[in-house]
Amino acid sequence: MTTNLPTPGLRDVPTAETPMTRKDFASDQEVRWCPGCGDYIILAAVQGFLPTLGLRKENIVFVSGIGCSSRFPYYLETYGMHSIHGRAPAIATGLATARPDLSVWVVTGDGDALSIGGNHLIHALRRNVNLTILLFNNRIYGLTKGQYSPTSEPGKITKSTPMGSVDRPFNPVSLALGAEATFVARTLDSDRAHLTEVLQAAASHRGTSLVEIYQNCPIFNDGAFDVLKDKEQAEARLVRLEHGKPVRIGEREWIHDAHADDPSRAFEISRLDDGTMAHVPIGIFRQVERPTYDDQVRSQLTAAASTQGEGDLDALIAGSDTWTVSHAPS
Amino acid sequence: MAKQVKQLDRVIIRFAGDSGDGMQLTGDRFTHETAAFGNDLSTLPNFPAEIRAPAGTLPGVSSFQLHFADHDILTPGDAPDVLVAMNPAALRANTKDLAAGATIIVDTHDFTARNLTRAGYTANPLEDGSLDKFSLHSVDLTALTVEAIKDFGLTRKDAGRTKNMFALGLLSWLYGRPVESTEAYLTKRFASKPDIRDANLAAFRAGWNFGETTEGFAVSYEVKPAPMRAGTYRNITGNLALSYGLVAASVRSRLPLFLGAYPITPASDILHELSKHKRFGVVTFQAEDEIAGIGAALGASFGGSLGVTTTSGPGIALKSETIGLAVSLELPLIVVDVQRGGPSTGLPTKTEQSDLLQAMFGRNGEAPVAIVAPQSPGDCFDAAVEAARIAVTYRTPVMLLSDGYLANGSEPWQLPDLDTLPTIDPCFATAANHETEVGDREFWPYKRDPETLARPWAIPGTPDLEHRVGGLEKADGHGNISYDPTNHDLMVRTRQAKIDRIADSIGPLEVDDPSGQARLLVLGWGSTYGPIGAACRRLRRHGLDVAQAHLRHLNPFPSNLGEVLRRYDRVVVPEMNLGQLGLLLRAKYLVDVIGYNQVRGLPFTATELEAVFTTTIEELHR
Numbered sequence: 001m002t003t004n005l006p007t008p009g010l011r012d013v014p015t016a017e018t019p020m021t022r023k024d025f026a027s028d029q030e031v032r033w034c035p036g037c038g039d040y041i042i043l044a045a046v047q048g049f050l051p052t053l054g055l056r057k058e059n060i061v062f063v064s065g066i067g068c069s070s071r072f073p074y075y076l077e078t079y080g081m082h083s084i085h086g087r088a089p090a091i092a093t094g095l096a097t098a099r100p101d102l103s104v105w106v107v108t109g110d111g112d113a114l115s116i117g118g119n120h121l122i123h124a125l126r127r128n129v130n131l132t133i134l135l136f137n138n139r140i141y142g143l144t145k146g147q148y149s150p151t152s153e154p155g156k157i158t159k160s161t162p163m164g165s166v167d168r169p170f171n172p173v174s175l176a177l178g179a180e181a182t183f184v185a186r187t188l189d190s191d192r193a194h195l196t197e198v199l200q201a202a203a204s205h206r207g208t209s210l211v212e213i214y215q216n217c218p219i220f221n222d223g224a225f226d227v228l229k230d231k232e233q234a235e236a237r238l239v240r241l242e243h244g245k246p247v248r249i250g251e252r253e254w255i256h257d258a259h260a261d262d263p264s265r266a267f268e269i270s271r272l273d274d275g276t277m278a279h280v281p282i283g284i285f286r287q288v289e290r291p292t293y294d295d296q297v298r299s300q301l302t303a304a305a306s307t308q309g310e311g312d313l314d315a316l317i318a319g320s321d322t323w324t325v326s327h328a329p330s
Numbered sequence: 331m332a333k334q335v336k337q338l339d340r341v342i343i344r345f346a347g348d349s350g351d352g353m354q355l356t357g358d359r360f361t362h363e364t365a366a367f368g369n370d371l372s373t374l375p376n377f378p379a380e381i382r383a384p385a386g387t388l389p390g391v392s393s394f395q396l397h398f399a400d401h402d403i404l405t406p407g408d409a410p411d412v413l414v415a416m417n418p419a420a421l422r423a424n425t426k427d428l429a430a431g432a433t434i435i436v437d438t439h440d441f442t443a444r445n446l447t448r449a450g451y452t453a454n455p456l457e458d459g460s461l462d463k464f465s466l467h468s469v470d471l472t473a474l475t476v477e478a479i480k481d482f483g484l485t486r487k488d489a490g491r492t493k494n495m496f497a498l499g500l501l502s503w504l505y506g507r508p509v510e511s512t513e514a515y516l517t518k519r520f521a522s523k524p525d526i527r528d529a530n531l532a533a534f535r536a537g538w539n540f541g542e543t544t545e546g547f548a549v550s551y552e553v554k555p556a557p558m559r560a561g562t563y564r565n566i567t568g569n570l571a572l573s574y575g576l577v578a579a580s581v582r583s584r585l586p587l588f589l590g591a592y593p594i595t596p597a598s599d600i601l602h603e604l605s606k607h608k609r610f611g612v613v614t615f616q617a618e619d620e621i622a623g624i625g626a627a628l629g630a631s632f633g634g635s636l637g638v639t640t641t642s643g644p645g646i647a648l649k650s651e652t653i654g655l656a657v658s659l660e661l662p663l664i665v666v667d668v669q670r671g672g673p674s675t676g677l678p679t680k681t682e683q684s685d686l687l688q689a690m691f692g693r694n695g696e697a698p699v700a701i702v703a704p705q706s707p708g709d710c711f712d713a714a715v716e717a718a719r720i721a722v723t724y725r726t727p728v729m730l731l732s733d734g735y736l737a738n739g740s741e742p743w744q745l746p747d748l749d750t751l752p753t754i755d756p757c758f759a760t761a762a763n764h765e766t767e768v769g770d771r772e773f774w775p776y777k778r779d780p781e782t783l784a785r786p787w788a789i790p791g792t793p794d795l796e797h798r799v800g801g802l803e804k805a806d807g808h809g810n811i812s813y814d815p816t817n818h819d820l821m822v823r824t825r826q827a828k829i830d831r832i833a834d835s836i837g838p839l840e841v842d843d844p845s846g847q848a849r850l851l852v853l854g855w856g857s858t859y860g861p862i863g864a865a866c867r868r869l870r871r872h873g874l875d876v877a878q879a880h881l882r883h884l885n886p887f888p889s890n891l892g893e894v895l896r897r898y899d900r901v902v903v904p905e906m907n908l909g910q911l912g913l914l915l916r917a918k919y920l921v922d923v924i925g926y927n928q929v930r931g932l933p934f935t936a937t938e939l940e941a942v943f944t945t946t947i948e949e950l951h952r
Contacts, residue, residue, distance in 0.1 A: 014791075027798070029810065058793045063629070074798050074811065079790040081632060082800025084655050087625045090590075090617065094626030095790075097613060098588050099633040102790050120625070123618040297613055304608035311610030313581050317574045317711075318745055321511060322564045323366055325557075 008206040009130060012100040013059050020051040027077045033068060038189035038215035039136065043075055045195045046134075050076075053203060055103055062105045063092045065112040068143050069136035069215070072107040086117025089124035092131050097294040103203070106133040111141050114150040114170050125181035127293035128207040132199075135172055135212045136189075140221035153275060158220075173270040173285055176210045177263045183209035184266065185284040189216060190229050194282065201284055207292045227277050239272060241283030249279055258287045333542070334549045340399030341505065341553055342407035345497070346424045347416030348385050349378055349392040352494040357394025359498055359515060363507035365565035365742055368555030369398040372860065374406035374933065375738045379595065379678040386440065386448045391423040400554040404706075404860040404867075406739065408935035414497055416440075416471070418449035425461070433465045435500070437493065439472035467546055471496050471537075478536035482529040492533035499537025505551050509538065559744060566743040568707035568736035569596075572666065573603035575714025577610055580636050582715070583722055583754035587612045588630035590623040591640045595678040596734040597668040600640045620648035624665065628652060631661045632799075634758065634789035636718060640666040643685045644675065646692065653727050654693040657825065659799045660776075660785045662721035662728075662756075664714075665699075669733040671931045680931025681734035683856050684907040689729040690885060690914065696822045698829040700724065701884035703731040705859035708743035710736060713882065719752050720832055725784045731884070733906075735933050736857045759786035759795060764807070773797060776809035782835075783828035830886050839888040843877035844870065849950050851898035852943060853923070855881040855911055858904055858934055865939035874947055884911070887918070895921040900950055902926055904939060 025047045033039045050060065060078040064070035066085035073080030083091050088106045096104040106124075113121050113135050124131060140158070141147040147160040151172065155164040176184045183205040187198040195213065202209035214225045227233050239247060243258040249272070257265065266286040272279040305311075343360070347353045354375055364371050374395040383390030397407030409429035415421035417440040428434070436456060446454055455461055456468050475496040476489045484492075495516070502509055512534060520527030541547050566574075580587035589612070591601045605614040613630070617623035624639040631637030639649065646653075646667050656663045669685045671677025689701050700720045704713035710732055721728040762771035763786060773795040776785050788795035797809065805812035806820055841851065854862045859880050866878045879894060881887065895901055895915065901923040903912045909925035916923060926942050928934060 056793070058796055059791050061633075061790045074800075076798075077796055079796050080798035080800075081629075081659070082798065082802065083625075084651050084801055087621060087652065090622035090625030091629035091632070093622070094588060094590055094615065094629030094631075094635075094637070095633045096629075097615065097626070098586065098630040098635045099790065102633065119618055120622055123622065297615075301608045301611055301613070305611075308609045311577075311581070311607065313578060313610075313748055314745075316577065316607070316610075317564075318562065319564050321362060321366065322562050322745070323368060324562045325368070325560050 009132070009204050009209070010053065010055060010103055011206070013103045014056045014101060015054050016056045019054075020057065022047045022051060024057060025050045025077050027075050029074045031075050032071070034219050036218035037068070038138065038217070039069055039072070041189045041192065042134070042136065042195070042213060042215065043072065045192050046199065047076065049196050049199050052200070053103070059101055060103045060105070061095060062107055063088045063095065064107040065117060066143070067109040067112045068217075069107055069109040070112060086112050086115070087120060088112070089117065089120040089131070089133065093124055093127070093129045093293075096129050096131050097297055100294065100298060104131050106131055108133060108135055110135065110137045110139060110149045110151040110172070114172060114175070122175070122179040125176055125179040125208050125210060128182050128290050129293045130206055130208070130295070132202045132205075132209045133211065135210060136215040137172060137212050138215045138217040138221055139224050140217050142217050142220055146220035171270060171273070172210070172212045174267060177267045177270055177286060180263055181210050181286065182207040182288050182290050183284070184286045185210070186212045186214070186282045188214045188225065188228060188282065198284065201287065205287060206295075207290060228280055237277055237280055239279050239281040241269070241281050241285060243284065243287065258284050261288060333547075335506070336549050336551050338551050338553050339401065340397065340403065341412065341551065342395065342397045342410045342429070343412040343414070343501065344393055344395040344410040344424060344427070345414045346391055346393040346420035347494070348420070349380065349390050350382050350385065351392070351416045352491070353392045353394050353416070356494045356498045357396055359512045360501060360507065361396055361565060361740060362511045362515070363502060363509065364396065364398045365563070366508050366511050368558075369553055370401065370403050370556035370558065370742060371396060371398040371565070371740075372403055372406045373397075373740045374735065376932070377679055386417055386419050386445050388419050388423050388449060391420050393420070393424060398553060400556050402556060404863040405933070405936055408937045414501065416493070416497070418445050418451055421455065422449045422451060428464065430463065431465065433467065434461060435467045435469065435497070437471035437497070438468045439470050469546065474540060475533050475536065479529040479532045482525050482532065484525065484529050488526070489529065492530050495530045495533040496537035496540070499534040500541045503538040503541030503550060504547065505553065509534070558742070561744040563742045563744050565740050566708055567738055567740045568704065568710040568732055569599040569668070569738070570603060571708050571743065572704070572710035572714045572730070572732060573600050575711040576604065576636075576638055576664070576718070577607055577612060578711070578748065578751060579715050579718030579754060580610065580612065582751050583636060583718065583756055585634065585636040585722070585756055587638065588615070588627055588635040589613065589638045589640065590615045590617050590626035590630070592617050592620045592623045592645065594620075594642045594645050596670055596737045597640045597642050597645075597666065599737065600666065600668075620645040621652060624649040624652040624663075628656055628659070628661065628663055631663050632659070632789070634756070636664070636722070637662065638664040638666065640668070642668050642670045643672045643688065646685060646688055650693050653699065654695065654697045655801045656727040657693070657697040657699060658801050660725045660825075661787070662725055664717050664721050664728055664730060666730045666732065668737045669731060671929070677931045679734065681857065681933060682906050682929055682931065683733060683858070684910065684929065685731065686884060686907065686910040687913070689731055696826060698826050698885065700726055700728040700829055700832055700886070701731060702728060702882060703856040703884055704736055705856060705880055705882070707736050707739050707741050711743070711746065715751055716882070719754050720835075722754050722756055723784060723835070724782055724828060724832055725787055726829065731856060733857050756787060758792070759788035760792060762794065772808070774808045775799060776804055777807050778824070783824060783831055832883075833886040833889045836883050836888055838890040839879050839881065839894055841877050841879045841894055842866070845875045848875040848877035849899040850875075850943065850947050851877040851879060851894070851901045853879050853881065853895070853901055853903050854905070855884055858906065861934040861936045861939055862904060864936035865943055868936065868940045869943055869947070874944065876943055876947065881911075892919045892921075895919050895923070900924065900946055902943065902946055904934060904942070906934070
């Protein structure tokens, strides 16, 4: 798999000389999520999908924050950092800006990305740093044992809300579109083919890609997305978005345009789910080209070196106002 | 008629006016002229946190103090010999600081009843005799300036704004300063606005000529150049020297410099400065907050950059969790804290040394970091290089504790010979470093260098060294997550031992005790070096024996510090806090050090320290 990748997002990342398999990306660490956790399916999908990128695995980095999903990097045989709560997008921004030859991934959850790390998330999205952010949304705090999260539904009874939550939840896709993210998608842990397809597109995108993955927590919020997985109901509830293809809800029908420069239409589509999951769009909401933060930073470095010449340290520290004392003091 | 020229060995001048009067610029230009003339000098800018406080009020007064001499000096001086006051508030705010018999040059233009009241005067001090003990020059500088530049077609307001250049011209004449650098500066600064440029030049020359021709100033002064070591010099502020030190460390280590920062007084100038040096491959990332600033720097360090974050005390508070992560990851990281008055927002533009304990202990868990402090504006260069050396060699965060006085103060600085800077070798890991029982080669990210206890730094992109790091406790050696009690105890002690080992790479603390007879040791750290040194010189001139030592490394301390402390009958530790170094010394060495502590937002004066040291010596001999 030494082909030149047609993926602008990974343009500067060196490719592997020999094809790799899923096994090459499995670390020697025992996976320690709860039995039945949706994270297992996502891990398997990512391990199965990474070899198809054809990258050298030493040039792939996974950065995470804190939470169940943030254990993800330990299980991948790539470079990885399990950082602190909410800060993964900031850390990944520094890494991606300093190293164009890396494929940088952020793994985060609804609490990590949207509560404690909400500021870093929106700023990564607005800057459009070349990163792929996988947001595992299980609508609950798992690692701290079952408090409501910023995506939990209103009225939710949890350990910290015995009379029901009075917080209004974020819709992560709407939030990302509000920050004018250049790539925003949603997929389901249970639909491996769709998940893989979305991951492929996200990795190929140059800029910040946000992929919200609906993920089941069997311990503290089991069945949160069952209506989207149930064979009889799912097709009526899921609104499948594919660029250039028709979308139909009841009488309404339109051609989905993920490439529209204005995010308003994508935002409107993100609002189809009114919280009841009667209509839940999945797929790529928005995928547009915009210069990335890190590319522009590096091009300024190149421009400065080419117009002013490489830095001369002696000249720099001397400045323009020097004087010379030629004889030693008496 | 040629005027009389009087010889002086040193002068302290303070320029004071409204924060919009351009006093910082005036002081800065006078400093450049003085540096070019070859005096030794030291400066102290002092300005309010408000960008434009209400005009004519005491809170709005901005000042710039400059001490220059024909000999080696260490401080910006205690009591000014000359005050240039541009309005009543500037006069009132500064008169109490003046030396007896000082010269006051006042712009009388704004001495209206309304402005006098606004400044808190009940009578006009220029007329009521309250300034009789000074040599008062009341001059309508504004009117003279407006008259001098009336041909340039400026509005009255714009014309009035050039009065600072008139004042600069007058002072430049009074002290025989070379004017070329100011003329060149004005020509370049206002190149795109010829009328403003010409007006400023004209005001500057008019000020000079006014001094030369008016009978009000009968005498001008000469302060001869100071003998200095042979070499090339420039004038430099602490923030600039610190920025250059970081660039030099980057060049020296061949690590690209990555600065992640959020604007904060008085550290922002480092961000501004480094953003100019893209041709050196320097990346500056203005983050969304303090936490993202250090986060991005740590991410860049993980990728093989020299990661740096710059801030002041409140920013350190926000960065604490990430510093702890860096301690756990054991990656190089430089954290610059330009200290200011605290707690909370405190005194943003004033200086203090009250973040030492925050630097030392301000994290959860046992999270030791190295701490380095510069002692003068120019020394910020060497301190930054030293911070980088420790960070890279020992794979650790290093706290670099500057302060507001060092940041904005300036002094002549001999350009260093870059070949003599310490070696900074990143020594990246490139191959497996461990053999398993069955003979497999593996990479163990926490297998340490036996001498330094530093772990290998394997950066992404290095084949076969893929590994995961994180904030969870790691097993010694292979680095996988471990909750084992004994392992945790070992790792906590090992991280501390690694920081302690840094002491092996720094020289012993040197004590300046010229007579060898001193019973009093004065020990300081950071920006107090100047006033402590100046006070010790005065004592010695009076025949008293005093020893002085100054700490560059606050963690770990130099190996001989305990022995030095015990050698003296009395140890005084002056600090601009309530005794933070004193606390550490007492805890570590069980030595009864005596603190001298002031937190006024201003550097110590040599005079007050002289009195403290003298009293201490008298007590010793009682």
